[in-house]
Amino acid sequence: MRAVVCNELGPPSNLAVEERPDLAPGAGEVVIDVEAAGVNFVDGLFVAGEYQLKPPLPFVPGNEIAGTISAVGDGARGYSVGDRVLASVGLGGFASAVVARPNALAHVPDQMSSAAAAAFTQSYCTVAFALGRRANLVAGETMLVLGAAGGVGTAAIQYGKAIGATVIAAASSDERLERCTAAGADVTINYSHEDLKTAAREASGGGVDVVFDPVGHDLTEPALRAMGEFGRLCIIGFARGDIPKLPTNQVLLRNRSVVGVDWGAWGMAHPREQRVLLADTLAMVETGRLSPPEPTSYPLDRVADALSDLLEHRLVGKAVLVP
Numbered sequence: 001m002r003a004v005v006c007n008e009l010g011p012p013s014n015l016a017v018e019e020r021p022d023l024a025p026g027a028g029e030v031v032i033d034v035e036a037a038g039v040n041f042v043d044g045l046f047v048a049g050e051y052q053l054k055p056p057l058p059f060v061p062g063n064e065i066a067g068t069i070s071a072v073g074d075g076a077r078g079y080s081v082g083d084r085v086l087a088s089v090g091l092g093g094f095a096s097a098v099v100a101r102p103n104a105l106a107h108v109p110d111q112m113s114s115a116a117a118a119a120f121t122q123s124y125c126t127v128a129f130a131l132g133r134r135a136n137l138v139a140g141e142t143m144l145v146l147g148a149a150g151g152v153g154t155a156a157i158q159y160g161k162a163i164g165a166t167v168i169a170a171a172s173s174d175e176r177l178e179r180c181t182a183a184g185a186d187v188t189i190n191y192s193h194e195d196l197k198t199a200a201r202e203a204s205g206g207g208v209d210v211v212f213d214p215v216g217h218d219l220t221e222p223a224l225r226a227m228g229e230f231g232r233l234c235i236i237g238f239a240r241g242d243i244p245k246l247p248t249n250q251v252l253l254r255n256r257s258v259v260g261v262d263w264g265a266w267g268m269a270h271p272r273e274q275r276v277l278l279a280d281t282l283a284m285v286e287t288g289r290l291s292p293p294e295p296t297s298y299p300l301d302r303v304a305d306a307l308s309d310l311l312e313h314r315l316v317g318k319a320v321l322v323p
């Protein structure tokens with residue numbers, strides 16, 4: 001088998017693709033032939049040594065994969081050779097095969113490609129957790145999505161439309177906004193040249209109910225100011241790099257709330273609830289309420305390009321490695 005190996009912490013260019021012995025399942029494990037591995041911001045943090053968890057060197061990065069089960073160990077129940085599955089494996093996903101335990105797996109709906117499945121869990125579960133359990137977005141409300149052409153942003157557009165909200169998508173270019181319209185956004189705002197607060201207030205008829213913010217920096221405050229009475233600002237991430245400071249008088253006014261969203265920590269602390277969340281979100285794919293877009297594919301050998309394109313703002317949407 002082939003695997004991307006981090007022998008030395010640093011930039012993605014440090015990564016090497018190496019031959020490794022083939023895998024065999026231990027008791028309670030399955031082996032999955034990886035058809036695609038999702039590339040996420042956190043993979044870059046692991047490789048740079050900037051994540052809170054620091055695995056010993058050398059390690060194989062990559063958490064999210066999708067593929068086909070090729071071997072089943074004794075006592076691994078619920079899955080058979082030939083099943084198409086997606087899995088969150090922690091580390092080891094940037095490889096042509098991985099070992100996983102059944103509780104890390106889910107069956108892939110027939111209509112979903114392996115590439116889309118490998119890019120699914122982090123984006124769509126974050127959104128389902130943020131909007132379904134933290135901000136409680138409901139039908140008839142209006143949501144403003146920042147960085148809306150990105151991985152979690154596109155998922156937020158689709159989830160918002162699926163539950164009956166009006167979705168205002170905001171992004172930095174017209175090309176990115178075209179993808180937001182294709183994903184179902186009702187209104188678009190180009191915050192490179194439009195005033196975000198004014199445009200969002202106008203588009204919502206006075207103030208948005210929910211803001212979904214994975215970008216941060218100088219966008220968070222105007223988005224907070226664009227919220228109406230009982231507005232909820234979901235803090236998802238800081239893709240522009242800087243963590244903004246907010247004027248708390250703007251939270252007091254109109255009885256607004258700022259809502260923290262840490263899906264990863266919640267999922268680790270509540271694994272059963274996370275499995276239910278994943279199953280519910282995959283069911284929305286099976287019934288056609290969510291249609292995850294096809295990510296950009298890179299061959300395994302181009303892992304450094306995939307990670308650099310993601311970290312340096314050249315990628316639009318999600319990326320996967322194809323072994």
Ligand SMILES: NC(=O)c1ccc[n+]([C@@H]2O[C@H](COP(=O)([O-])OP(=O)(O)OC[C@H]3O[C@@H](n4cnc5c(N)ncnc54)[C@H](OP(=O)(O)O)[C@@H]3O)[C@@H](O)[C@H]2O)c1
Pocket residue numbers: 041042122123126146147148149150151152153170171172173176214215235236237238239240241261262263264310311312313316317318
């Ligand atoms: N809280 C959680 O549980 C959770 C879960 C998943 C992800 N996250 C975080 O959410 C953030 C977004 O994730 P994602 O998968 O949507 O990432 P992404 O697709 O790479 O980025 C989202 C958007 O942010 C803007 N952006 C990205 N990189 C940038 C850069 N270097 N400089 C300026 N703008 C940049 C882009 O929007 P525009 O160009 O249109 O502005 C992009 O479409 C990340 O920080 C990630 O770690 C958090």
